[in-house]
Amino acid sequence: MLPAVPLAALFLAAFVLPLIALVAISLFRTSQFEELSLAQYVRFFSDPFSIKVLTDTIWLGAEVALVTLIIAYPIALVYVASGQLMRTLITFLIMLPLLTSTVVRTFAWIVLLGRDGIINTAMLSLGLWQAPARLLYTWEGMVLALIQIQLPLMALPVINSLLRLDGNLTRAAEGLGASRARIFVTVILPLTLPGAIAGWLLVFAAAATAFITQTLVGGGRIILMASHIYQQAVGVQDWPFSAALSLIFTLAVTGIVFATGALSRRYVRGVDAA
Amino acid sequence: MQRSLIDRVYSGIIGAITGFGLLLLLAPTLVVLIISFTGGVTLKFPPPSWSLRWYVDLLQSQEIVEPALTSLKVATAATILSAVLGGAAALGLARSRLKIARVLDALFMSPMVLPAMAFGLSLLLVFNLLGIRLSAATLVLGHTIICVPFVIRMVGASVQQLDPVLITCSLSLGAGRWYTFRRVTLPLIRRGIVASCFVAFLTSFDNVPVSLFLADARTEVLPIKLWAILEGSLDVRVAAVSGVIVLLTLAGLVCAEIFGGFSRQIGSR
Structure with missing residues (x-):
């Protein structure tokens, strides 16, 4: 236990204490820290704009996570069915974006989605589009960029759980005459759901909080929680409101993560019991 | 007959999505590398001509080179601090059966679930309240906290795989605790330490949300500088910076693979 003491002390001073301060400051009415009240929270929940920012952010995380899931499963299925060389190649491709800096990955999407970018150039030269489309600074462009940026976080756990799946189960289903699609739906999917x-959850949390990609690919007109907090703190210097925003955001994200995690564990027990 | 048709459609869909997914993973990095060698002045793709002009330009841009050096220093300091403190904690917690060990483990992992933006703001508020001026040191402190979870998990996993009998043997053969740690424990958990240092370094080098709040005007870090440049204009020099970062990361990955078996660490996580 003794070796953990220095880090515990550091965490008390630089992690626990700041969180307590964040809660305390959010309970003040003004930036001069006079008068305790719940005014900041009343302000948030009576402001349609702030509420829309929060729901948009949650929706963004959910949407990106769902699409990455749909892309990750086929990659994982191919990975598991492949030989060593192909597996190494897929691992490398998955690790590549994970290890390149976020700003670089985001920059890549600015290049791809821009007016003279590849997508516009390709579509124009194929004659599919008459004029260059606006892709950068749109919701769809931002979702696409986040999907690519967060895909590794989805692919790794899905591959891991497919590797742990007992191959006898799929072989048994095959022997009993099930089609491959049916094996996927009735055997593979339920057993790898955790x-x-x-x-x-990893992708949801990462996409909802991805400040850099949200501001650079989404542009200034799409306001999400991270940039809302940044604006209120650094722009307006409204410390109590930005503290309240941070807490509401943190509770929303961690609440969803823990609730889904708990549901998933209950589901696993159900599967084991059956 | 009908079944084989369904199977073929199914395989086709799986293959198509996989192809698309793998292309999606590779394309952006490749595009950045290609465009960094453009001879033109815009981010037009494919580049109209080829040159190294943006790399040359980059070397002469003090306003980018300086933040890059700052980022390297901050990331090095945060990596060392989180590796030493986090590594020690991981060793201490792994051998303990006490309930408090579980609590501490959860505490050390929690920066991972907390949005980095909220953490950066909260630390800034504390520094303001205590009258501590922002500096490179406050920045390193913030980065250390967000790097710790990776060290706890990866070194912790190595310690779990360590056979405690080896330690007992060494001690009963008359080796001191420090000697045992240096000659038995440390070599056996080396892989976990190297891999976690690699990830911690990248995490710090890449971090924006914490740096936004904790860096003072003189301590400008690279990702924030690049973010500020890209918010204003689409500067081609950023492509050259990206090219350098991608190549250095690949070199780092090769080193981590040689010294630490990095891909196995990721796989076992």
Whole structure:
């Protein structure tokens, strides 16, 4: 236990204490820290704009996580069915974006989605589009970029849970005459769902809080929680409101993560019992 | 007959999505590398001509080179601090059966679930209240906290795999505790330490939300500088910076693989 003491002390001073301060400051009415009240929370929940920012952010995380899940499963299925060389190649491709800096990955999407970017150039030269489309600074562009940026967080847990799946089960289903699609739906999917949920939660939390990608690819007109907090703190210097925003955001994200995690564990027990 | 048709459609869909997914993973990095060698002045793809002009330009841009050096220093300091403190904690917690060990483990992992933005703001508020001025040191402190979870998990996993009998043997053969730690424990958990240092370094080097709040005007870090540049204009020099970062990360990955078996660490996580 003794070796853990220095880190515990550091965490008390630089992690626990700040969180307590964050809660305390959110309970003040003004930036001069006079008068305790719940005014900041009343302000948030009576402001349609702030509420829309929060629901948009949650929706963004959920949407990105769902699409990455749909892309990750086929990759994982191919990975498991492949030989060593193909597996190494897929691992490398998955690790590549994970290890490149977020700003670099986001920058890549600015290049791809821009007016003279690849997508516009390709579509124009194929004659599919008459004029360059606006892709950068749109919701769809931002979702696409986040899907690519967060895909590794989904692919790794899904691959891991597929690797742990007992191959006899799929072989038994095959021997009994089930089609491959039916094996996937009735055997593979239910048994690997915990890995999928783990990946979904990782991507959800990462996409909802991805400040850089949200501001650079989404642009200034799409306001999400991270940039809302940043604006209120650094722009307006409204410390109590930005503290309240941070807490509401943190509770919303961690609440969803823990609730889904608990549901998933109950589901696993149900599967084991059956 | 009908079944084989369904199977073929199913395989086709799986293959198509996999192909799309793998292309999606590779394309952006490749595009950035290609465009960094453009001879033009815009981010037009494919580049109209080829040159190294943006790399040359980059070397002469003090306003980018300086933040890059700052980022390297901050990331190095945060990596060392989190590796030493986090590594020690992981060793201490792994051998303990006490309930408090579970609590501490959860505490050390919690920066991972907390949005980094909220953490950066909360630490800034404390520094303001205590009258501590922002500096490179406050930045390193913030980065250390967000790097710790990776060290706890990866070193912790190595310690779990360590056979405690080896330690007992060494001690009963007359080796001191420090000697045992240096000659038995440390070599056996080396892989976990190297891999976690690699991830911690990247995490710090890449971090924006914490740095936004905790860096003072003189301590400008690279990702924030790049973010500020890209918010204003689409500067091609960023492509050259990206090219350098991608190549250095690949080199780092090769080193981590050689010294630490990095991919196995990721796989076992």
